[in-house]
Amino acid sequence: MLSRVAERVYWVARYIERVENSARMILVHSNLMYDLPKKIDISWYRLIELVSAEALFDDLYDAKTEKNVMAMLISDTRNPSSLVSSLRFARENIRTTRDILPKETWNMINGLHLMLASRESDLSSRAKRNDLMEEVIRACQAMTGMFSGTLSQNETFSFLMLGRNLERADMTSRLLDEGGFFLGQQKHLEQVQAYENVLWANVLRSVSGYLMYRQHVQTQINGEDVVRFLLNDRKFPRSVTQCLQTIEQVIQQLPGDGVVKQQVASLRVYLQDWRNFEAGSEELHGYLDQLQKHLMSLNNAIYQAWFVHKLAAA
Secondary structure, three states: OOHHHHHHHHHHHHHHHHHHHHHHHHHHHHHHHHHOOOOOOOOOHHHHHHOOOHHHHHHHOOOOOHHHHHHHHHHOOOOOOOHHHHHHHHHHHHHOOOOOOOHHHHHHHHHHHHHHHHOHHHHHOHHHHHHHHHHHHHHHHHHHHHHHHHOOOOHHHHHHHHHHHHHHHHHHHHHHHHHHHHHHHHOOOHHHHHOHHHHHHHHHHHOOOHHHHHHHOOOOOOHHHHHHHHHHOOOOOOOHHHHHHHHHHHHOOOOOOHHHHHHHHHHHHHHHOOOOOOOOOHHHHHHHHHHHHHHHHHHHHHHHHHHOOOOOOO
């Protein structure tokens, strides 16, 4: 497969996963607003911090309001990571790789694109916005299922799996950091401690992991166990360890993967070095921040191995 085509396929998966994860993040934050008492301060701006978009937001908006945050994360095309921007990038990459992807994918991405364009007014209503985010999640899951259920496990499938699982691992680490950050800022408040299990239950729901956590861990929800589950569980498909296992399996099917294997090995060692950090502690934040840097290094290694466009010798 040509490196340019492989790169586009890789980003098809990353962008679709990013659209789904953005919708999940917005939906869960909204639900947290309903679940926690009003006396507990929850900032919408924290979602901007979660995706490391503070500088761009501050350039584009003059107030950290719910309306502005939602515009930035969902509809503002000046933000290259907004839901609409990610969807457009996914759509363009699918358009240019239609000869190797199921034709239904093009129809599905167009349908999602048109749905979002026709329902922009729903963003001003929290209830309608939540309904829209649920539809976005289902549409992305349908496309993911289309790839898994109809593609042979060839190079196209391998690059889709690489992109999907790297993006997924990154978002899982960010959602864990979000839960820990909130507790770290508010831990001294007794009312927050009383609702700590509500916070971590929402983190689990953000990755559709509530049921699997209860089945696998079989304890009351608490921060330390949730962090351990989403980092190290070997069976849950959105845990960082499971994403890494999938990446490791996929790269065995691709040529020239030595640098990528080294980065995966480094990540595995880092995850095995996990300690029982207290939820909300600076140590946990530092660990997750370093994990995200490891994932960035893995992305760079993937580029070096397969996506660097080399000019033909004259």
